[in-house]
Every structure is written in structure tokens, then in C-alpha cells.
Amino acid sequence: MSLKDRSIAIVGGGMGGLAAGATLGQLGVNVTIYEQAGAFTRIGAGIQMMPNSMKVLRRIGVEDALLRTSFQPYSHLNREWDTGTVVRELPMPADLFGAPYLCMHRADLTDALASAIPQGSLRLGKKLAGLDQDGRGVTLHFEDGTSATADAVVGADGVHSLVRDLIVGPDEPLHKGRIAYRAVFPSSLLGGRDIGPSRTKWWGVDRHIVIYYVTAAKSEIYFVTSVPEPAGWLTKESWSAKGDVEELRAAYEGFHEDVRAVLGACPDCHKWAILEREPLPRWSDGRIVLLGDACHPMTPYMAQGAACAIEDAAVLARCIEHFDGDDFEAAFKLYEAVRKPRTSKIQAISSANTWMKGGDDDTSWLYGYDAWNIPLEAASA
Ligand SMILES: Cc1cc2nc3c(=O)[nH]c(=O)nc-3n(C[C@H](O)[C@H](O)[C@H](O)COP(=O)(O)OP(=O)(O)OC[C@H]3O[C@@H](n4cnc5c(N)ncnc54)[C@H](O)[C@@H]3O)c2cc1C
Structure with a gap:
């Protein structure tokens, strides 16, 4: 057959x-x-597509559409939470691993796949x-x-x-007592401040935050966090549960001013439980x-x-x-x-x-x- x-x-x-x-x-x-x-x-929510998945997306014919809509970061940038010291930076030009590295809105990826x-x-x-x-x-x-x-x-x-x-x-699934806050919001709310050409992960002692643009025009910013959460909250992740933006800002109080500026401009946020499995x-x-x-x-x-x-x-x-x-x-x-x-x-x-x-x-x-x-x-x- x-x-x-x-x-x-x-x-x-x-x-x-x-x-x-x-x-x-x-x-x-x-x-x-x-x-x-x-x-x-x-x-x-935003989503990062690395060169490994972009090669699959290329063969199914959606790379060009994603290149048109997505933000192409210069690098994977890792910085200390307070001083901003660079701990590791990996520039990601498209020829390094055979495909581009893109940051996009989840809905744009869903639309591309559905097409x-x-x-x-x-x-x-x-x-x-x-x-x-x-x-x-x-x-x-x-x-x-x-x-x-x-x-x-x-x-x-x-x-x-x-x-x-x-x-x-x-x-x-395993729930190790951590949650993610996230938000996508218009970059204009940052009052002209640019978050830079890279996708940046800010490493704190027991928490981190990742920040990047999700559109080619840099019109929207996304961040996602990982913070400890007292037991009892959400063991089933939900894409619609709302977070408290004041609690979020408090959780990142001592962070570098570039992080605080993003959280200060963010109008509201969602949160969900981080789950994994052996x-x-x-x-x-x-x-x-x-x-x-x-x-x-x-x-x-x-x-x-x-x-x-x-x-x-x-x-x-x-x-x-x-x-x-x-x-x-x-x-x-x-x-x-x-x-x-x-x-x-x-x-x-x-x-x-x-x-x-x-x-x-x-x-x-x-x-x-x-x-x-x-x-x-x-x-x-
Ligand atoms: C905070 C966060 C950030 C992330 N960032 C990234 C990132 O930058 N890059 C990356 O590669 N990954 C990222 N991920 C992971 C990524 O979101 C998931 O791994 C991915 O969505 C898994 O895809 P999936 O199709 O397996 O499952 P899902 O996307 O969960 O899709 C499952 C689908 O099945 C449907 N479904 C469920 N039960 C039934 C049923 N009984 N009958 C019919 N339909 C059903 C659901 O409605 C849903 O549409 C992130 C995840 C989180 C939580």
C-alpha cells in the first residue's frame, strides 16, 4: 500500500x-x-525559534513568511541581573548554524504552521x-x-x-514550585527606550527574566520570567490566568534599570505554572x-x-x-x-x-x- x-x-x-x-x-x-x-x-506570548527548528520550518515552506514578521536578534545575550555584566554572548548570524534565529509572536507561528x-x-x-x-x-x-x-x-x-x-x-507532571510571568505589550509604552538588538536573559540568584522584541518592526516587546512561587498555586498551567503586575515588579525590584524599565512600562501580565516530566x-x-x-x-x-x-x-x-x-x-x-x-x-x-x-x-x-x-x-x- x-x-x-x-x-x-x-x-x-x-x-x-x-x-x-x-x-x-x-x-x-x-x-x-x-x-x-x-x-x-x-x-x-512570544516564542523563540532557533536554527534547529527553523530548518524544519524552511522545508515545510514557512521560513519566508516568518522572516517577514519576526524579529531577528543579533545574539543570545546573557547578563548579570544587577550590574548587567555580560556572562555569555553568542552572536547568531543565519550562516552560523545553517538557518536564522527568530523571535516572534506565538500567533504568527501558529498562523504560519496552519498555512x-x-x-x-x-x-x-x-x-x-x-x-x-x-x-x-x-x-x-x-x-x-x-x-x-x-x-x-x-x-x-x-x-x-x-x-x-x-x-x-x-x-x-512535576511542578517544582516555580511560575512564569509573561506579557506582550507595545514598545511605544517604553517612551522611546530601545531594549537593544539581542534577546537578553538576565540571570538573578533564584530567578531570571528573558526579554525580546517579537516583530520585525520592533513594535511589540515580550518578556517571560521564572520565579519561585509558594506551594499551592496552579499545578495545571493555564494560558489565560492573570498575574499581578505589582507583585511582578516587586519580584524584580533590585534588578538592573533596563529590566525595571520594561516591567514598569508593562500594563498587565499573565502567569502560569512551569511543569516538566521525567x-x-x-x-x-x-x-x-x-x-x-x-x-x-x-x-x-x-x-x-x-x-x-x-x-x-x-x-x-x-x-x-x-x-x-x-x-x-x-x-x-x-x-x-x-x-x-x-x-x-x-x-x-x-x-x-x-x-x-x-x-x-x-x-x-x-x-x-x-x-x-x-x-x-x-x-x-
Ligand atoms: C513560558 C514558556 C515559554 C516558552 N518558550 C518557548 C520558546 O521560546 N521556544 C520553544 O521552542 N518553546 C517554548 N516553550 C515550549 C512550548 O510552548 C511547548 O513545548 C509547545 O507549545 C509544545 O507544543 P505541543 O504541540 O506539543 O503542545 P501544545 O502546544 O500544548 O498543544 C497541544 C494541543 O492539543 C490540544 N488538546 C489537548 N487535549 C486535547 C484533546 N483531548 N483533544 C483534542 N485536542 C487536545 C490543545 O488544545 C492544544 O492545542 C515555552 C513554554 C513556556 C511555558
Whole structure:
């Protein structure tokens, strides 16, 4: 049977699900994405896309659109929280790792990914409630009482993944008592002050803040923090929970004036719990496989969660193609063998929050990775 005769259902239309829709669609597979939300809302948050994920985005045809809308920082800049002393700076020209480094609004990335999936492949308002599989395929059951069938299913349903619960078993994500405040707001509120040409991470003793522009025109600023939070608040992250901007400013009181100027200009903010998880024992069961935060959720400290989900999408498509769409179980095992060592390493470093803190970390294994060209054979040996 050829790939064009195969059907794959993707549960979740986040970054990973949309990217998988695009890579599988390019193979000619009949792909359908089931997303529980009734519409994509414009979440006020930025996102960094490093050269490793930009290589995937290039091949699915959205690099040019993102270059037009995104901010291209000069460098990864790491500074001391109070003096502003530079502890590590990595200039990131596009030719260093074979693709650009971009900072963008999350909604612009979602729009770009949604433009790359096959026409008519997205079903909104479809919340998965259960799955059944046998030797011939998988049946998906939705909360609205409807069902659908596919030859295989990709669970791209995020950190609280139901698909993961169904195939690996339920457990709770780790919440280590830290939260992130975040906001996107017009740069004009800074009264002409420029935050500089880089993406800057300000390292405090027990907290940090990352600040960057999210548009090519530098019209909007984004920041995201990590601060300790007394136990009891939010163990389930929520993109809509509001934070108290006065509490936020107080948490960064002694920081450098460049940080205080940004927080002082910020009109309001959101906050959410930072969750992570130990690497899972396995990522697939028969014709069902996991992708993105569903199988390797991580802290945001290396800015690699969505990047890894997007890399997954490229490698998963290659593994399915490797077996001509004939043996999903083998394809999914190969995909896990190729991807898990890398995502587990990133999960661990991200959890420790040591990346580019001032050490001489080799950055080429992370940003130089090319999901389209890493060998599959070594992993299958
Ligand atoms: C503060 C913060 C900053 C970050 N910054 C970066 C960054 O700069 N760069 C980066 O690469 N990553 C970053 N990340 C990580 C990134 O946001 C995630 O890793 C990424 O969104 C994971 O994508 P996903 O598709 O796996 O999951 P999600 O984006 O969570 O998507 C899951 C989708 O599944 C849907 N869904 C869930 N359950 C069901 C169901 N039962 N039925 C149907 N649909 C369902 C959800 O509605 C959702 O749309 C950051 C994360 C945080 C918290």
C-alpha cells in the first residue's frame, strides 16, 4: 500500500500537531488534525525559534513568511541581573548554524504552521475522549459523541496528554514550585527606550527574566520570567490566568534599570505554572505514537519545547516514509530511538537551568541539528 493510501489522525493542533500535519501532508498521507479548541485565539506570548527548528520550518515552506514578521536578534545575550555584566554572548548570524534565529509572536507561528497543513485537514472543536486500536487501525472517540478512524494516531495533545494517559498510563507532571510571568505589550509604552538588538536573559540568584522584541518592526516587546512561587498555586498551567503586575515588579525590584524599565512600562501580565516530566518509558503503543510536550515536556529555559516538537514532526515523517507507511509499529519505534536521546538530554539541561549561564557549553549539537538529515540507520541498528 502506498503512503497516499494511508490515513493518520493527529490529536492536538498546537505547534507540534500542526507541524506534523505539514510534514505528513508533504508525504501525501491523508492527514486529519483534531483540536479541542473551537478557534485559535491570539495568546499574548512570544516564542523563540532557533536554527534547529527553523530548518524544519524552511522545508515545510514557512521560513519566508516568518522572516517577514519576526524579529531577528543579533545574539543570545546573557547578563548579570544587577550590574548587567555580560556572562555569555553568542552572536547568531543565519550562516552560523545553517538557518536564522527568530523571535516572534506565538500567533504568527501558529498562523504560519496552519498555512502549511493540507487544505481542509483541521477539525476544530473535537476533543478526544478515547481510543481503540486493533491490527487494522485506530478508532478515535470524541466528547461530542462522534468517532473517526485512521490507520495510525499521533498524540500531540500537550503536557496533559490524554493519549499519553491511554497508552503509557496516567501520572502527574512535576511542578517544582516555580511560575512564569509573561506579557506582550507595545514598545511605544517604553517612551522611546530601545531594549537593544539581542534577546537578553538576565540571570538573578533564584530567578531570571528573558526579554525580546517579537516583530520585525520592533513594535511589540515580550518578556517571560521564572520565579519561585509558594506551594499551592496552579499545578495545571493555564494560558489565560492573570498575574499581578505589582507583585511582578516587586519580584524584580533590585534588578538592573533596563529590566525595571520594561516591567514598569508593562500594563498587565499573565502567569502560569512551569511543569516538566521525567522522560517516559516509551512513546508508542502499536499504531499510536506521541509527539511534542505529550512525550517530553520541559521547562522553557532553553526555549526548545516547541522546537523539539517541530523536530519530532520531521523525524516522524521520515520514519513513516522509511517503512513506506507499511509498518507503523516499527516506524514509531525507530522515531523514538532517533529522538529520545536528544529530547531527554534537553529536558535534563533545561530542568537544571544552566544553559548559557556563563560556561563554555558547546552549542552546535543543539542549534546545528538538522532533523531532515540526521541518520536513521544508526538508531535502528
Ligand atoms: C513560558 C514558556 C515559554 C516558552 N518558550 C518557548 C520558546 O521560546 N521556544 C520553544 O521552542 N518553546 C517554548 N516553550 C515550549 C512550548 O510552548 C511547548 O513545548 C509547545 O507549545 C509544545 O507544543 P505541543 O504541540 O506539543 O503542545 P501544545 O502546544 O500544548 O498543544 C497541544 C494541543 O492539543 C490540544 N488538546 C489537548 N487535549 C486535547 C484533546 N483531548 N483533544 C483534542 N485536542 C487536545 C490543545 O488544545 C492544544 O492545542 C515555552 C513554554 C513556556 C511555558
